[in-house]
Amino acid sequence: MNDGTRMDRREALKWIAAASATISVLDLSSFAKGVAAKGYGTDPNLVDSYKPGDFWPLTFTREQHRLVSVLCDVILPADEKSPSATELKVPDFLDEWVSAPYPYQQSDRELILRGLDWLEGEAHRRFQKGFADLTAAQHTQICDDICSVERAGSGMEAGAKFFSRFRDLAMGGFYSTPAGFKDLQYLGNVPLTKFDGPPPEVLAYLKL
Amino acid sequence: MPLITSSKTKPSYDVIVVGSGAAGGQSAYALCLSGSKVLMLEAGRNYDPLSETPMLNTHAQAPLRGAGTPDKPFGFYDATVNGGWRVPNEPYLVKRSKHGPGWYEATDVTLSTTDQNFMWWRPRMLGGRTNHWGRIALRMGPYDFKPRERDGLGINWPYGYEDLAPYYDKVEALIGVFGTNEGLENTPNSSEGILLPPPKPRAYELLIKKAGAGLNVPVVPSHLAILTQALDANKVSNFLHPQDAHAAAITAEAMRNRLPCIWATPCGRGCAIRANYQSTTVHLPPSLASGNLDILTDAMVREVTIGPDGKATGVHYIDKKTRKELHAKARVVVLAASGCESARILLNSRSHLFPNGLANSSGKVGHYLMDTVGSDLSGQIPALENCPAYNEDGVSGMHLYSPWWLYKEQLAGKIDFPRGYHIEIGGGREMPGMETFTGLADFTGGTYGKKLKEDARRYYGSFVGFAGRGEMIPNEDSYCEVDPDRKDAWGIPVLRFHFKWSEHEEKQAAHMQKTFAAIIEAMGGKVLGKPELNGRQAIAPGGSIIHEVGTTCMGNDPKKSVLNQYCQAWDVKNLFVTDGGPFVSNADKNPTLTIMANAWRACDYLIAEMKKGDI
Numbered sequence: 001m002n003d004g005t006r007m008d009r010r011e012a013l014k015w016i017a018a019a020s021a022t023i024s025v026l027d028l029s030s031f032a033k034g035v036a037a038k039g040y041g042t043d044p045n046l047v048d049s050y051k052p053g054d055f056w057p058l059t060f061t062r063e064q065h066r067l068v069s070v071l072c073d074v075i076l077p078a079d080e081k082s083p084s085a086t087e088l089k090v091p092d093f094l095d096e097w098v099s100a101p102y103p104y105q106q107s108d109r110e111l112i113l114r115g116l117d118w119l120e121g122e123a124h125r126r127f128q129k130g131f132a133d134l135t136a137a138q139h140t141q142i143c144d145d146i147c148s149v150e151r152a153g154s155g156m157e158a159g160a161k162f163f164s165r166f167r168d169l170a171m172g173g174f175y176s177t178p179a180g181f182k183d184l185q186y187l188g189n190v191p192l193t194k195f196d197g198p199p200p201e202v203l204a205y206l207k208l
Numbered sequence: 209m210p211l212i213t214s215s216k217t218k219p220s221y222d223v224i225v226v227g228s229g230a231a232g233g234q235s236a237y238a239l240c241l242s243g244s245k246v247l248m249l250e251a252g253r254n255y256d257p258l259s260e261t262p263m264l265n266t267h268a269q270a271p272l273r274g275a276g277t278p279d280k281p282f283g284f285y286d287a288t289v290n291g292g293w294r295v296p297n298e299p300y301l302v303k304r305s306k307h308g309p310g311w312y313e314a315t316d317v318t319l320s321t322t323d324q325n326f327m328w329w330r331p332r333m334l335g336g337r338t339n340h341w342g343r344i345a346l347r348m349g350p351y352d353f354k355p356r357e358r359d360g361l362g363i364n365w366p367y368g369y370e371d372l373a374p375y376y377d378k379v380e381a382l383i384g385v386f387g388t389n390e391g392l393e394n395t396p397n398s399s400e401g402i403l404l405p406p407p408k409p410r411a412y413e414l415l416i417k418k419a420g421a422g423l424n425v426p427v428v429p430s431h432l433a434i435l436t437q438a439l440d441a442n443k444v445s446n447f448l449h450p451q452d453a454h455a456a457a458i459t460a461e462a463m464r465n466r467l468p469c470i471w472a473t474p475c476g477r478g479c480a481i482r483a484n485y486q487s488t489t490v491h492l493p494p495s496l497a498s499g500n501l502d503i504l505t506d507a508m509v510r511e512v513t514i515g516p517d518g519k520a521t522g523v524h525y526i527d528k529k530t531r532k533e534l535h536a537k538a539r540v541v542v543l544a545a546s547g548c549e550s551a552r553i554l555l556n557s558r559s560h561l562f563p564n565g566l567a568n569s570s571g572k573v574g575h576y577l578m579d580t581v582g583s584d585l586s587g588q589i590p591a592l593e594n595c596p597a598y599n600e601d602g603v604s605g606m607h608l609y610s611p612w613w614l615y616k617e618q619l620a621g622k623i624d625f626p627r628g629y630h631i632e633i634g635g636g637r638e639m640p641g642m643e644t645f646t647g648l649a650d651f652t653g654g655t656y657g658k659k660l661k662e663d664a665r666r667y668y669g670s671f672v673g674f675a676g677r678g679e680m681i682p683n684e685d686s687y688c689e690v691d692p693d694r695k696d697a698w699g700i701p702v703l704r705f706h707f708k709w710s711e712h713e714e715k716q717a718a719h720m721q722k723t724f725a726a727i728i729e730a731m732g733g734k735v736l737g738k739p740e741l742n743g744r745q746a747i748a749p750g751g752s753i754i755h756e757v758g759t760t761c762m763g764n765d766p767k768k769s770v771l772n773q774y775c776q777a778w779d780v781k782n783l784f785v786t787d788g789g790p791f792v793s794n795a796d797k798n799p800t801l802t803i804m805a806n807a808w809r810a811c812d813y814l815i816a817e818m819k820k821g822d823i
Contacts, residue, residue: 039279040271042290043253046262046477049269075656082661093273102277104318148654164649167656172642175664176267176274183661184668185597186640189264191470192599197408201596208414 115162229336233491252332587728629678676720714743
């Protein structure tokens with residue numbers, strides 16, 4: 001399997017060093033074992049609806065699930081247009097993602113699980129508490145330091161890389177739901193008898 | 209789809225058709241509707257688009273939000289069954305640039321990272337690749353059939369555009385293609401009344417058209433095999449079968465079962481209402497209704513069998529369910545298994561009479577393998593930010609595209625590569641999924657929280673993508689052959705691939721990148737990443753555009769070609785190949801429409817020969 005997102009060795013060692021310096025919420029044996037489950041195969045039923053756990057066992061411990069939930073809602077909180085990520089079960093989706101027995105997802109598993117560990121360690125280092133128990137202001141203090149890979153300062157690079165990927169995955173999980181569609185005003189996937197093209201207000205907005 | 213089992217096959221048929229996709233479907237349709245008894249063999253399983261298509265399912269109903277995996281490389285909802293870049297138990301061999309010399313089993317599923325010299329997409333299902341294809345149905349033009357006359361490169365077809373034009377009309381009428389006649393150079397018009405009306409352009413497509421106008425890049429309605437309105441069943445079927453009321457009635461009945469597009473749900477999933485063309489909803493139903501078609505699925509053909517007189521007698525195939533090797537007999541064998549798979553069958557059909565494989569006295573079977581030059585680039589367009597919402601799903605594929613526009617400059621020697629490309633466009637307010645916001649942090653500076661949600665609303669729908677699809681010139685270094693040692697799970701020797709792009713293609717790919725960047729900039733947008741001006745880097749891996757043609761070339765000279773102009777093997781007159789194999793050029797126009805038109809023309813010849821008793 002050629003896997004474009006696999007970490008190189010040097011990168012992996014950096015992660016391990018970073019992780020080992022923190023208080024672990026993570027069962028390191030889960031890496032050693034990898035994911036043994038099979039995927040959904042080359043001929044799954046496409047019409048059915050699925051939920052996390054239908055094809056392969058999930059990974060997150062209760063603590064990890066709590067941490068993921070809190071971080072998801074820091075990234076995608078409820079506002080006037082849509083609910084929070086947790087209300088849309090994005091943490092369960094992330095669990096499904098990191099538990100999937102495919103190379104791309106397994107490299108994310110490594111990144112996300114080690115990243116969660118890093119985050120927990122960072123919370124303890126700064127505030128002597130787990131991330132899930134911090135105040136909103138404390139969440140902001142940490143997340144402001146890791147929310148941009150480009151701007152991440154010394155020692156924050158690994159955290160920033162984790163945060164960036166976590167945010168991408170959480171957004172994918174969030175906006176692919178009906179509530180996400182509504183938030184973005186995705187109005188499609190509705191059978192129509194005709195296609196009218198852009199309405200006048202769109203043409204006017206675009207000066208067409 | 210009503211099928212038979214191998215124990216129920218008739219003792220003999222008029223014609224065996226190997227494959228059930230664009231070529232197999234079209235061949236079976238032409239033959240069955242004219243009264244021939246046909247046995248179709250398909251290596252994959254039976255497939256029913258009416259009950260198996262995930263119409264209107266959202267990504268959240270799929271595992272991993274529908275993201276692609278090695279099991280389903282184009283995403284969970286892609287129609288492809290039991291295949292993709294790998295088919296279980298059916299390997300092929302490639303070279304790898306980052307490994308040592310020698311042959312490697314192809315295992316890669318990620319185009320952006322692969323070092324394979326060739327990628328081969330195969331489904332294992334009734335209808336083959338037509339179930340998931342992009343429905344882009346472009347005619348080749350007069351230059352495309354006689355490329356050597358124009359620039360001294362490549363190989364001329366043994367016939368010209370005017371020979372195929374009536375068949376293009378017939379195929380477009382049968383399958384239903386929307387588009388317009390623009391009268392552009394080497395971009396042929398269809399006959400009056402053939403094309404269905406095109407859908408209205410989307411907002412971002414109009415912006416691209418406006419930017420294109422300033423750069424002299426035409427942006428015109430695309431041609432896709434999707435019903436924008438119901439077919440006029442009586443009119444079309446009488447046009448197709450003017451002399452045969454029975455065939456017209458069968459065709460009309462099948463057409464009445466097709467509904468027009470509902471302007472929702474991607475065509476790549478297939479279509480349960482039969483609004484787009486796929487062999488399983490358009491070609492096979494009337495063929496079966498004629499009473500002249502038997503279909504055997506899970507039947508993997510190993511070789512064409514030959515009698516003492518050197519004529520084909522039928523095929524050996526493996527019934528995948530029982531693993532038994534069986535034989536089916538017919539007067540004529542038509543291979544339509546895809547260019548490379550048909551070449552594989554010929555090369556594996558060795559005998560005392562044909563020691564180098566069947567129909568291979570020229571030594572050309574497997575040669576002149578071509579794909580399409582592919583390169584893409586995306587941009588973000590500030591003008592589209594916060595644009596008022598509307599439903600712009602449309603037909604899911606592009607409503608507008610750019611046909612190649614620099615023929616005159618090329619002829620005048622002002623361009624450093626000889627052949628053209630067209631531009632496929634995408635973007636806008638597509639159904640949100642895993643890829644929708646990848647890389648958004650480049651624009652937001654890394655926001656999170658309520659600001660991120662505002663940014664998502666702002667940027668959603670503001671991205672556009674351009675994909676170039678260009679002509680590859682056949683070369684001596686690109687071919688497939690049978691590996692002397694490796695066999696698949698059915699005991700059939702496997703293919704290995706040689707493939708090289710020449711500087712013609714690499715320069716073209718670099719030109720695509722420059723053009724796309726110019727359009728994005730003309731739209732006031734920002735290129736994502738940067739244009740790749742090194743053509744070798746810009747070009748997608750060989751095979752990855754899934755326009756596999758060549759390998760059983762047609763021509764006028766039996767010493768230099770495998771088939772004559774009617775796709776009939778020079779060496780075996782009751783053997784035909786009607787898939788992409790006969791192509792000797794691979795114009796930028798996606799090959800499926802031409803495969804069907806060429807197959808229909810070949811079958812008309814075959815029918816006439818059978819009637820005359822010459823076959």
